[in-house]
Amino acid sequence: GAGVSQSPSNKVTEKGKDVELRCDPISGHTALYWYRQSLGQGLEFLIYFQGNSAPDKSGLPSDRFSAERTGGSVSTLTIQRTQQEDSAVYLCASSLVGGRRFYNEQFFGPGTRLTVL
Amino acid sequence: TQLLEQSPQFLSIQEGENLTVYCNSSSVFSSLQWYRQEPGEGPVLLVTVVTGGEVKKLKRLTFQFGDARKDSSLHITAAQPGDTGLYLCAGAVGGNEKLTFGTGTRLTIIP
Numbered sequence: 001g002a003g004v005s006q007s008p009s010n011k012v013t014e015k016g017k018d019v020e021l022r023c024d025p026i027s028g029h030t031a032l033y034w035y036r037q038s039l040g041q042g043l044e045f046l047i048y049f050q051g052n053s054a055p056d057k058s059g060l061p062s063d064r065f066s067a068e069r070t071g072g073s074v075s076t077l078t079i080q081r082t083q084q085e086d087s088a089v090y091l092c093a094s095s096l097v098g099g100r101r102f103y104n105e106q107f108f109g110p111g112t113r114l115t116v117l
Numbered sequence: 118t119q120l121l122e123q124s125p126q127f128l129s130i131q132e133g134e135n136l137t138v139y140c141n142s143s144s145v146f147s148s149l150q151w152y153r154q155e156p157g158e159g160p161v162l163l164v165t166v167v168t169g170g171e172v173k174k175l176k177r178l179t180f181q182f183g184d185a186r187k188d189s190s191l192h193i194t195a196a197q198p199g200d201t202g203l204y205l206c207a208g209a210v211g212g213n214e215k216l217t218f219g220t221g222t223r224l225t226i227i228p
Contacts, residue, residue, distance in 0.1 A: 004159070033215070042123075042205060043160070043218040056215060091159050105150070106207075106216065108159025 002026060004109035006092050012115045013082055021077040021112045025094030032075050033106065034067055035091045043091065049075065050097060082116045089113050120144070121206055121219035129225040130196060138191045138204055138222045146208035149182055149189045150216070154203040196226045 005024045013019050025032050031050045035043040045059040049069045060066070064082075069075040079086055093106040124139045140149070148167040152160035164173050166182035166189065173180045177200075179192040193200055206219040 035218075042221040043207075045215065045217070048215050093159070105162055105165065106160075108161070110158050 004092055004094055004107050006090075006109035006112050008112060009110065010113045010115075012117065014117050015084060016081055018078065018080045019082055019114065021079075021090050021092075021114070023075045023077070023092030023094075023109060025073065025075070025092070026096075026107055027073075029094035029096050029107070030072070031095045031097045032069055033093045033095075034075070034077050035093065036061075036088045037091055037111070038088045046077070046090075079114075082114075084116045087114055087116045121208055121217055123204075123206060123219040123222045125222060126220065127223050127225075129227060131227050132197060133195055136193050136196055136224070138193075138224070140189045140191075140206035140219050142187050142208065144208070144210070145186050146210060147186070148209045149186070150207045150209075151180055151189070151191055152205045152207060154205060155201075160203075160205055193224075196224075198226045198228050200224060201226050 004026055007022045011019055033048050034046040036046055037043050047060055047067045048056040064080045067075060067077045089111040091108055091111045093108045095106045121140055121142045128136060130136055148165055150165045151163045153163055154160040164175055164180045166173055166180055169182060169184045169186045171182045177194045181190050189206055201224060204222045204224055207216040209216050
């Protein structure tokens with residue numbers, strides 16, 4: 001498939017455990033974004049990677065959250081010592097940045113639904 | 118912090134009726150996008166508007182960008198059940214690739 005893929009689709013964990021969420025962006029897309037969405041609400045920006053630049057981590061809610069992007073492609077969002085308030089759908093998006101015609105068009109994956117018990 | 122407020126938050130109407138969803142901000146955006154999200158899926162881009170006053174039509178959907186590029190509206194004519202979903206506006210500032218998403222409008226079209 002040519003779209004953004006995320007795994008797992010669902011993750012149930014116990015409070016205090018660490019979780020890793022994976023995102024495979026569209027091949028060739030230089031920018032990758034992570035968002036959090038609670039109960040069908042709007043999207044909360046978490047972190048943004050663009051090429052080899054330092055990531056924009058301004059949206060990460062606490063130091064328990066971290067993300068990396070290896071080789072400019074796959075990204076992993078890690079949540080340490082999960083809390084119940086971390087329960088949400090975590091969405092990943094990628095875009096081909098550069099050139100006026102693209103205007104930051106973002107392509108989203110289906111998301112990972114995280115439930116912290 | 119740029120905030121995008123959408124109204125209404127929830128809207129439930131009968132098939133065949135018309136509706137308008139609003140996206141408002143006190144900030145100026147260089148471009149604004151509308152996405153639709155269905156349950157269990159990620160948002161899908163519907164349109165991008167970049168010029169103040171711009172109007173774009175996508176079949177029964179009409180999108181308008183405010184003259185001052187601070188607000189936008191989405192008008193749906195003769196709504197159909199397939200229009201049901203969460204509608205999200207998102208704005209970009211200057212050359213920043215990071216989007217600010219609106220609070221969302223959950224639309225339900227009743228057959």
